[in-house]
Amino acid sequence: DTGVSQDPRHKITKRGQNVTFRCDPISEHNRLYWYRQTLGQGPEFLTYFQNEAQLEKSRLLSDRFSAERPKGSFSTLEIQRTEQGDSAMYLCASSSGTSGALYEQYFGPGTRLTVT
Amino acid sequence: AQSVTQLDSHVSVSEGTPVLLRCNYSSSYSPSLFWYVQHPNKGLQLLLKYTSAATLVKGINGFEAEFKKSETSFHLTKPSAHMSDAAEYFCVVSDKDTDKLIFGTGTRLQVFP
Numbered sequence: 001d002t003g004v005s006q007d008p009r010h011k012i013t014k015r016g017q018n019v020t021f022r023c024d025p026i027s028e029h030n031r032l033y034w035y036r037q038t039l040g041q042g043p044e045f046l047t048y049f050q051n052e053a054q055l056e057k058s059r060l061l062s063d064r065f066s067a068e069r070p071k072g073s074f075s076t077l078e079i080q081r082t083e084q085g086d087s088a089m090y091l092c093a094s095s096s097g098t099s100g101a102l103y104e105q106y107f108g109p110g111t112r113l114t115v116t
Numbered sequence: 117a118q119s120v121t122q123l124d125s126h127v128s129v130s131e132g133t134p135v136l137l138r139c140n141y142s143s144s145y146s147p148s149l150f151w152y153v154q155h156p157n158k159g160l161q162l163l164l165k166y167t168s169a170a171t172l173v174k175g176i177n178g179f180e181a182e183f184k185k186s187e188t189s190f191h192l193t194k195p196s197a198h199m200s201d202a203a204e205y206f207c208v209v210s211d212k213d214t215d216k217l218i219f220g221t222g223t224r225l226q227v228f229p
Binding site for chain 2: 055
């Protein structure tokens with residue numbers, strides 16, 4: 001069990017640039033979640049996938065954000081035309097199971113984004 | 117809508133003394149509740165979870181929590197704090213359809229020698 005991995009761990013970008021983050025879930029986990037955590041706050045849900053299907057998107061996810069999970073394996077989160085308000089820790093989590101809250105979500109270490 | 121409220125943003129205890137981190141929840145149905153811990157520069161780790169079985173839930177590292185429906189509370193306790201317990205703790209409720217987690221604002225636990 002190698003756990004959930006995220007790449008990169010840190011990203012510094014200039015306002016207006018595009019960035020892409022990658023998440024590799026635990027093998028065979030069919031659910032994958034993205035959360036965002038700003039300083040001093042708890043993580044907030046952004047979106048989630050059941051296999052390759054994106055089933056829910058938070059209102060926090062503006063049109064500049066897009067997420068994909070091709071083939072139901074790894075996922076990418078892209079932010080276009082970054083703004084300073086996008087600076088945050090982006091967390092990925094995965095879980096197995098199709099319903100109910102009996103399945104633990106395992107979190108990756110996060111990608112810390114700083115927009116200058 | 118479901119939510120959790122962590123009643124203390126900071127808690128300070130001396131090593132060897134009890135820990136109490138308070139959490140109230142709001143849910144229109146029987147909730148699934150969790151406590152997660154986040155150490156600096158480390159990922160979120162599940163401490164324990166309540167899923168409508170026993171109301172007293174035991175977790176890792178000596179932590180436990182009690183689900184009290186009448187008080188809509190899910191407080192986290194530990195009999196004796198250790199220096200390594202210093203971290204940020206999150207009370208969490210999950211959505212029953214999507215399993216998405218709804219986090220509280222966190223409680224920072226400081227442990228003094």
